[in-house]
Amino acid sequence: MRQETAQEKAQHAAQETALTEAQQARIDRWLAQYPPDPAGRRSAVIPALHVLQDDNGGTLERHHIAALADYLGMPRAAVFEVATFYSMFHLDTACGRHKVNICTNISCWLNGADGLVAYAEEKLGVRLGETTTDGRITLVREEECLAGCVGAPMMVVDGHYHTHLTRERIDEILDGLD
Numbered sequence: 001m002r003q004e005t006a007q008e009k010a011q012h013a014a015q016e017t018a019l020t021e022a023q024q025a026r027i028d029r030w031l032a033q034y035p036p037d038p039a040g041r042r043s044a045v046i047p048a049l050h051v052l053q054d055d056n057g058g059t060l061e062r063h064h065i066a067a068l069a070d071y072l073g074m075p076r077a078a079v080f081e082v083a084t085f086y087s088m089f090h091l092d093t094a095c096g097r098h099k100v101n102i103c104t105n106i107s108c109w110l111n112g113a114d115g116l117v118a119y120a121e122e123k124l125g126v127r128l129g130e131t132t133t134d135g136r137i138t139l140v141r142e143e144e145c146l147a148g149c150v151g152a153p154m155m156v157v158d159g160h161y162h163t164h165l166t167r168e169r170i171d172e173i174l175d176g177l178d
């Protein structure tokens, strides 16, 4: 088999770290909603990471961080900090087709979230932070309030909010995931 030339290697590396035109267009739409300055670009990091994560089957890889930072003209460390701070981003972590985040913060905890987590763990046969063996569901370890306290206890499934949870609702929702 023919060895890659140095030029081909450099070309492949550049392609690997580049955003596609479609991704750039979606990120540009977010950028247009913020001021055209460094603070505005920082504001676009979260939605832009969602774009890349969604396109990559629910996970992020290091080259996404580098590509996005370069595109936004930001230090790579700044984008890395965001990607590793929020539990909604999954960097270097394989995830299932569906991500289930049961909120266990104070309002949800006071309304029985711990019991619901235990129920979901038993139902799925995985612990928080794990993925079912069929790759269907990742039960995300959630440490932050998910901003749905008024409907506590609640969970977020693939970005959709489900409030006033009960075991029956969990059955219904999880059983409906392909």
Ligand code: FES
Binding pocket: 103, 104, 105, 106, 107, 108, 109, 145, 146, 147, 148, 149, 150, 152, 154
């Ligand atoms: S504490 Fe669960 S949504 Fe706020």
